[in-house]
Amino acid sequence: MRVHHIGYLVKKIEKAQAEFTKLGYETEAETVYDGLREIDICFMVKDGTRVELVAPKTETSVVTGLMGRYKNSPYHICYESDDFDGDVENLTKNGYAQIDEPMPAPALGGRRVVFLMNSFLGMIEILEA
Ligand code: NI
Numbered sequence: 566m567r568v569h570h571i572g573y574l575v576k577k578i579e580k581a582q583a584e585f586t587k588l589g590y591e592t593e594a595e596t597v598y599d600g601l602r603e604i605d606i607c608f609m610v611k612d613g614t615r616v617e618l619v620a621p622k623t624e625t626s627v628v629t630g631l632m633g634r635y636k637n638s639p640y641h642i643c644y645e646s647d648d649f650d651g652d653v654e655n656l657t658k659n660g661y662a663q664i665d666e667p668m669p670a671p672a673l674g675g676r677r678v679v680f681l682m683n684s685f686l687g688m689i690e691i692l693e694a
Contacts, residue, residue: 566644566652569692570608570615574628574640578605578620581637585609585616597672602627606672617643617672627665641680643690649677653691656681661689 575581578596586592590609596618597606603626607618621629631640646652649667657663661681669675670692677693 566646566691569643569645570617571639572617572619572641572643572690573638574631574635575618575620575637576632578607578618581618581620582607582609585611585618590616594672598622599671601668601671604628608672641688641690643678643692645692645694647694649691649693653679653681656691660684664688667693 573581582592582596586609588611590611593608593610593615595607598604599606603621603623605618605620605622609616609618619628621627621632623629628640644652653663653667661683664680664682667677667679670678673692678690680688680690682688
């Protein structure tokens with residue numbers, strides 16, 4: 566598995582995008598609305614590090630609950646996997662609990678993603694290569 570991005574929770578995606586731009590990040594993909602999760606997503610890159618800005622668009626979005634806890638903050642690292650089903654199965658046998666079903670990610674060309682939780686590491690995301 567390879568590091569694909571750092572998920573970064575933000576309240577206002579345009580404001581956050583402007584701030585990351587000031588720090589030298591370039592917008593890799595303009596903001597996309599993910600209707601399954603009810604969030605806006607924007608990818609930015611600097612020095613080979615990709616940051617995924619995620620902003621809730623509704624009170625029922627998948628990250629609305631997290632927003633109360635994290636505010637504007639990184640909240641997961643995503644790993645790209647060449648063997649999505651195999652890696653997810655392996656992780657769930659080794660201390661990671663799957664917290665949602667694999668779902669296509671519109672902001673990533675419809676590739677499947679799934680989130681897992683670990684007691685000592687918090688949340689990670691696995692992305693199908
Ligand atoms: Ni992510």
